[in-house]
Amino acid sequence: MEENRIAELQGAGNPPAPSFEGSLLLHTCCAPCSVACIDSLREEGIEPVSYWFNPNIHPFTEYRMRRNTLREYTASIGVKLLENDVYGLRAYLDAVGGNYEQKDRCPVCYHIRLDEAARFASENGFSAFSTTLLISPYQNHELLIAAGEAAEKKYGVEFLYRDFRPLFRQGQDRARELGLYMQKYCGCIFSEEERYQKRKKKHKEEA
Numbered sequence: 001m002e003e004n005r006i007a008e009l010q011g012a013g014n015p016p017a018p019s020f021e022g023s024l025l026l027h028t029c030c031a032p033c034s035v036a037c038i039d040s041l042r043e044e045g046i047e048p049v050s051y052w053f054n055p056n057i058h059p060f061t062e063y064r065m066r067r068n069t070l071r072e073y074t075a076s077i078g079v080k081l082l083e084n085d086v087y088g089l090r091a092y093l094d095a096v097g098g099n100y101e102q103k104d105r106c107p108v109c110y111h112i113r114l115d116e117a118a119r120f121a122s123e124n125g126f127s128a129f130s131t132t133l134l135i136s137p138y139q140n141h142e143l144l145i146a147a148g149e150a151a152e153k154k155y156g157v158e159f160l161y162r163d164f165r166p167l168f169r170q171g172q173d174r175a176r177e178l179g180l181y182m183q184k185y186c187g188c189i190f191s192e193e194e195r196y197q198k199r200k201k202k203h204k205e206e207a
């Protein structure tokens, strides 16, 4: 997303969130995105339990790096981390079903992760679930909400919505200060390819 859109989101004044009392399972895509989400929830008096489930991160070395970074970060700030530690390359590809374009695969990717977070939350006595994906201006926020609401309905557990996007830059800056591993692409092998395609295109234009 363009820098001006990020700036716009940073300046957006959100209405105060409705208060929440209960146990929250926070699906966590990566440590850097979790920094400001966790800080913000704690400011509200919510102590989230982080939940790792990201079969969309490829290749395995990248998956392991992001998972291990989250392990270290949550331990350092005293947040409980639960892991569904599945490197689900094949399951992810099967779910996407050959529809590799971003507009087709991202909704599926949101659905896989939020469906699982809601299932786990429901079966393990949490009052609600949410996701750190809600902080990213690079994700489709509306589709994320739709996926969260569908999972809420399916499992009968509240989807705690927060628009964390205004906190994105400060969270990333803090993550950098802390020396956390900062990934260069969203996660799937397609987003990794797109990163290089974009770079190639830029070099061509500059040549």
Ligand code: SF4
Binding pocket: 056, 057, 102, 105, 106, 109, 110, 186, 187, 188, 189, 190, 191
């Ligand atoms: S770009 Fe990101 S959100 Fe979209 S399918 Fe790939 S990993 Fe999932």
